[in-house]
Structure formats: C-alpha cells, structure tokens
Amino acid sequence: MFPDEGMEEEAVLKELRKKTSEDLTFDSGKILGSMCTYPHSLAIRIVGEYIDRNLGDPGLHVGSQKVEMEAVQMLSNLLGLERGYGNIVSGGTEANIMAVRAFRNVSSVEKPELVLPESAHFSFLKASEMLGVKLVWAKLREDYSVDVRDVEDKITDSTIGIVGIAGTTGLGVVDDIPALSDLALDYGVPLHVDAAFGGFVIPFARALGYELPDFDFRLRGVKSVTIDPHKMGMVPIPAGGIIFREKRFVEAISVPAPYLAGGKVWQATITGTRPGANALAVWAMIKHLGFEGYKGIVGRAMEVSRWFANELKKIPGVYLIREPVLNIVSFGTKNLEGVEEELKRRGWGISAHRGYIRIVMMPHVKREHLEEFLRDLQEIVAGVNP
Numbered sequence: 001m002f003p004d005e006g007m008e009e010e011a012v013l014k015e016l017r018k019k020t021s022e023d024l025t026f027d028s029g030k031i032l033g034s035m036c037t038y039p040h041s042l043a044i045r046i047v048g049e050y051i052d053r054n055l056g057d058p059g060l061h062v063g064s065q066k067v068e069m070e071a072v073q074m075l076s077n078l079l080g081l082e083r084g085y086g087n088i089v090s091g092g093t094e095a096n097i098m099a100v101r102a103f104r105n106v107s108s109v110e111k112p113e114l115v116l117p118e119s120a121h122f123s124f125l126k127a128s129e130m131l132g133v134k135l136v137w138a139k140l141r142e143d144y145s146v147d148v149r150d151v152e153d154k155i156t157d158s159t160i161g162i163v164g165i166a167g168t169t170g171l172g173v174v175d176d177i178p179a180l181s182d183l184a185l186d187y188g189v190p191l192h193v194d195a196a197f198g199g200f201v202i203p204f205a206r207a208l209g210y211e212l213p214d215f216d217f218r219l220r221g222v223k224s225v226t227i228d229p230h231k232m233g234m235v236p237i238p239a240g241g242i243i244f245r246e247k248r249f250v251e252a253i254s255v256p257a258p259y260l261a262g263g264k265v266w267q268a269t270i271t272g273t274r275p276g277a278n279a280l281a282v283w284a285m286i287k288h289l290g291f292e293g294y295k296g297i298v299g300r301a302m303e304v305s306r307w308f309a310n311e312l313k314k315i316p317g318v319y320l321i322r323e324p325v326l327n328i329v330s331f332g333t334k335n336l337e338g339v340e341e342e343l344k345r346r347g348w349g350i351s352a353h354r355g356y357i358r359i360v361m362m363p364h365v366k367r368e369h370l371e372e373f374l375r376d377l378q379e380i381v382a383g384v385n386p
C-alpha cells in the first residue's frame with residue numbers, strides 16, 4: 001500500500017535491511033553461480049559521485065558523454081579495433097538486442113532470420129520476439145561448441161546475420177569464431193560475437209598463455225561484439241558494452257531525439273534515460289586496472305577453475321560436463337535434482353542449468369569457499385539415492 005505519511009530515514013533503512021537479509025551476498029562466499037561480483041571500490045565511489053548523470057541527455061552531460069565514448073574506444077582497442085562505434089549499455093541483453101536490430105535494419109530481407117548456436121543466451125529470444133527476427137538454431141558438437149557446418153547449412157537468402165559465442169552462459173565454451181568469420185565473409189552476412197562474459201576474460205587469459213582462438217575484430221567477418229563490464233569487468237550493474245566495427249550499424253538503429261539540451265541528437269540504445277555513472281565507472285576501472293590488472297584477476301580465476309575441476313573429478317558420482325575453457329566449471333551428478341535442492345537448502349547460490357550445475361569462478365569466489373562447497377557436495381552425493 002502506498003503510505004500516507006513518510007517514515008524516518010533510519011526506520012526505512014532498518015526495515016529494508018530486514019527485508020534484504022534474505023539475500024545472499026558476494027562476500028559470504030556462497031554465491032557460486034553468478035556472473036556478477038562485488039564491484040571494485042573505485043567503481044562504487046564513482047557511481048556514488050556521479051549518480052545524477054544521464055547519458056540520455058548528453059547535451060547536459062557533455063563531459064560524461066565524451067568519457068563514455070572513450071570507454072567505447074578502449075573496449076574497441078581491447079577487441080582489436082582501432083576505432084569502434086557503440087555504447088555502454090544496461091547489459092548483455094540490451095547489447096545483443098542492439099546488434100540484432102542493427103543487422104536487421106541494414107539488411108533488406110523480408111522475413112529476417114538469425115542463425116545462432118543452441119547454446120545462445122535467452123536474450124536472443126527477446127530480440128527475436130521484439131524485432132520479428134526468426135531464430136534458426138545451429139547444433140552443437142560434442143565439445144559443446146557450435147557446429148560450423150550446421151551453421152553453414154542453415155544460412156539462406158533470408159539470413160541477416162550469424163552469432164558466435166565467446167564464453168557460453170552454461171559452460172564458458174568459446175565457439176570457433178575464426179571459422180564462423182570465414183563463413184560470414186563467404187556468404188556476405190555479418191557475424192555478431194556474444195562475448196558478454198568472455199570479453200573481459202579471453203584477452204587476458206590469452207596473454208597468460210591459455211590457448212584460445214581469436215574471437216574479436218581481428219577477424220574481418222566480426223561486425224559487432226557484446227562485452228559486459230558488469231561481469232568480469234568489476235563494474236556495478238548495470239554496465240554492458242556493444243561495439244560495432246562500422247558506423248553504419250549504429251546509424252541503422254539511431255532515432256532522432258530533437259528537443260534535448262544538446263539539440264538534435266541521435267539515440268541508438270534501447271533505453272532512453274540511462275546511467276552515466278556506470279559508464280564513467282567502466283572508463284575508470286579500465287584506467288585503474290589496465291591490461292595488467294585485469295590479467296591478474298583473470299589469472300587467479302583461471303587457476304582456481306583448474307584446481308576446482310580437478311577436485312570435482314575426485315568425488316565419486318560427480319563428473320565434469322567438459323574440461324573448463326574459461327573460469328566456468330559445470331558438472332553433473334547422479335540424482336542431480338536432489339543434489340541441487342540440498343545444496344540450495346544448505347545456502348549455496350548455485351546456477352542449476354538443465355542437466356548440470358554451473359560454478360562461475362568470479363573474483364569473490366575463493367578457494368576456501370570452494371573447499372567448503374566440495375565437502376558439502378561430497379557428503380550430499382554420497383547420501384542421496386542413486
């Protein structure tokens with residue numbers, strides 16, 4: 001009910017604390033299935049300081065808009081582009097919708113179709129429904145990467161683009177983006193890479209010596225990339241990233257906003273009024289951590305993942321779905337549903353996918369938390385009925 005009279009600030013806070021005490025927190029070490037983490041303290045400071053900035057009216061916040069564009073440039077550089085076009089947006093969902101919208105709008109197809117892996121994130125379902133683009137699913141291979149031959153088979157005259165995933169939601173698998181890029185060039189269709197998760201992992205893991213294929217604008221068929229700072233980028237929610245290789249894609253999705261403070265401006269994002277603070281935090285984190293800083297974060301996460309995967313193998317009744325590629329480890333057990341239920345009852349914030357449990361080695365996930373989890377898991381799996 002909407003209250004007649006207001007409450008004291010302290011009383012409001014007290015009530016809120018009580019209500020949110022049911023939430024799991026990252027510092028508890030119990031959240032193992034999330035792609036988000038506790039943001040970096042500098043990013044939190046920046047969001048607090050610049051909470052009033054609105055990139056939906058860049059004429060008012062000219063400086064912030066320039067910073068957003070600098071952040072877009074730095075992300076473009078990380079992804080192998082000297083100059084890119086795009087925005088810091090609300091997350092991977094908005095970024096993917098913008099990419100599909102751009103591909104649809106630059107094409108002149110009557111019944112647009114998008115070919116994408118069966119492992120694609122559900123944000124493409126929203127894009128499909130909103131944009132009237134039919135999704136054509138390509139099969140996965142045994143290693144859970146997309147079957148490039150099947151992608152080729154599914155390309156038709158109605159195809160507006162294809163999608164590859166660099167760090168799948170469930171398993172962290174990186175598709176064969178070089179082969180998809182070749183295919184895209186052969187058939188003259190744009191390739192979108194969903195690196196919402198992998199974008200802030202793969203470049204650093206490669207620099208550390210992990211063998212991972214090219215996945216970004218270094219491949220000429222790649223026309224757009226989703227890369228989310230609110231996942232491994234250490235920036236508070238909401239902070240996603242969409243980068244396009246060419247300006248024409250952004251132009252194809254821009255609408256005029258004629259009455260704003262900056263005069264007639266063009267808006268490509270799905271959201272209108274949108275947080276400047278988070279875009280500034282993206283810029284600040286990249287400046288503060290630099291390539292070396294992110295490399296350190298990713299290196300620790302990758303090491304913990306390999307260790308954890310090996311520990312899982314030692315538990316009878318537990319099996320890996322596949323060897324980890326990035327810092328995501330997914331496993332199955334006998335009586336999976338029973339195990340999931342009991343893990344949740346014991347307070348573990350796991351991500352229960354169809355057929356397996358996903359653990360994401362985010363920076364807040366420490367070895368001691370995983371040791372405790374492994375003890376619980378072993379006990380539960382030994383106890384449940386086969």
Ligand code: 0PR
Binds near residue numbers: 091093096228
């Ligand atoms: N693309 C990929 C590959 C993703 O994994 C995700 C989100 C998205 C796009 C969409 O991004 P946004 O959620 O930012 O719009 N993947 C996570 C997932 O579904 C999102 C998430 C994050 C879920 C934290 C739970 C959680 O606690 O697992």
